[in-house]
Amino acid sequence: MIGLVIVSHSNKIAEGIVDLCYEMAGKDLNIIPAGGTSDGRIGTDPILIKDSIEKAYDGDGVAILADIGSSIMSSELAMEMLEDDIKKKTCILDTPIVEGSIAVSVQASISKDMEDIKRAAEEARTTRKIS
Amino acid sequence: MCNSNILIKIIENMGKNIIENKDYLTELDRVIGDADHGINMSKGFSAVDAKLDEMNGKDWGSILKTVAMTLISTVGGASGPLYGTAFLRASTVVDGKMEIDKEDIINMFEQAVEGIKMRGKSDKGDKTILDALIPAFEALKLAYEEGKDTKTAFKMAEEAALEGVEYTKNIIAKKGRASYLGERSIGHQDPGATSTYIMIKSINEVLEQN
Numbered sequence: 001m002i003g004l005v006i007v008s009h010s011n012k013i014a015e016g017i018v019d020l021c022y023e024m025a026g027k028d029l030n031i032i033p034a035g036g037t038s039d040g041r042i043g044t045d046p047i048l049i050k051d052s053i054e055k056a057y058d059g060d061g062v063a064i065l066a067d068i069g070s071s072i073m074s075s076e077l078a079m080e081m082l083e084d085d086i087k088k089k090t091c092i093l094d095t096p097i098v099e100g101s102i103a104v105s106v107q108a109s110i111s112k113d114m115e116d117i118k119r120a121a122e123e124a125r126t127t128r129k130i131s
Numbered sequence: 132m133c134n135s136n137i138l139i140k141i142i143e144n145m146g147k148n149i150i151e152n153k154d155y156l157t158e159l160d161r162v163i164g165d166a167d168h169g170i171n172m173s174k175g176f177s178a179v180d181a182k183l184d185e186m187n188g189k190d191w192g193s194i195l196k197t198v199a200m201t202l203i204s205t206v207g208g209a210s211g212p213l214y215g216t217a218f219l220r221a222s223t224v225v226d227g228k229m230e231i232d233k234e235d236i237i238n239m240f241e242q243a244v245e246g247i248k249m250r251g252k253s254d255k256g257d258k259t260i261l262d263a264l265i266p267a268f269e270a271l272k273l274a275y276e277e278g279k280d281t282k283t284a285f286k287m288a289e290e291a292a293l294e295g296v297e298y299t300k301n302i303i304a305k306k307g308r309a310s311y312l313g314e315r316s317i318g319h320q321d322p323g324a325t326s327t328y329i330m331i332k333s334i335n336e337v338l339e340q341n
Binding site: 043045046077 | 170174203205207216307308
């Protein structure tokens with residue numbers, strides 16, 4: 001299964017999104033929250049993100065969903081610190097963190113193909129809520 | 132020419148000056164950013180301070196790598212990956228060296244600049260760390276090319292960094308939260324460029340005492 005890592009400046013947001021995804025896509029998801037700093041401040045921690053990617057990885061790949069600003073930079077740095085075989089199967093998705101996480105988690109529950117995951121993330125990015 | 136003991140003194144002095152300027156950096160960041168730069172940098176350098184003892188007797192590469200990994204794991208804001216990458220990249224060119232020369236100093240600086248450019252997808256003129264760091268690097272390189280000694284070269288780098296900080300008051304922020312302000316960011320000095328200036332000044336203070 002493709003693993004997911006939710007990177008937010010807020011630990012509560014990351015954990016909340018994980019809860020939401022379990023609710024929407026099922027409990028057997030491989031989804032790890034990586035929010036806040038190790039001492040409980042608002043912020044991001046590349047080491048925590050790296051550890052979370054390794055936790056989420058079961059051989060199929062890992063998709064990272066991040067909120068804003070330094071969450072992307074921290075995720076990129078975390079990826080550079082990974083072993084090569086995990087690194088080449090890990091990507092950061094350019095999508096809103098809540099909508100994207102739900103769409104991608106549903107996709108991850110039915111597909112092991114990273115291209116399907118990326119497509120779901122892309123669709124979530126452009127889907128209007130009020131038509 | 133420069134042994135690794137001096138690096139430990141420099142790192143210690145950087146920490147002291149960053150922590151002393153915590154409120155100042157946070158105040159600069161409150162105006163155009165998210166008011167956490169001083170707090171984040173102080174957190175990072177306090178954690179670095181706690182590791183100074185274990186750096187004793189280590190080579191330049193190992194010390195810089197410890198600083199990098201500590202900042203990366205404790206800062207929390209964008210300055211963590213940015214400065215962390217700078218120290219990490221710098222560490223790679225002095226790996227295993229107990230003594231370094233002018234060429235190593237230029238190489239370390241160049242790696243730091245390139246690392247921050249790559250990590251932040253940024254360049255001079257974006258109102259960031261790079262507006263202090265790039266002029267400082269260029270001044271340092273020029274000073275060495277003109278045959279100046281290390282103390283003089285770093286003095287010139289410090290002056291160039293300060294000019295860079297002043298320059299950030301006149302330009303629009305293109306990165307981070309400050310970029311949301313557009314033209315309203317003009318008139319305010321960049322906190323990242325300021326912390327870079329403080330770090331370069333910290334190098335000088337130690338060189339002058341030794």
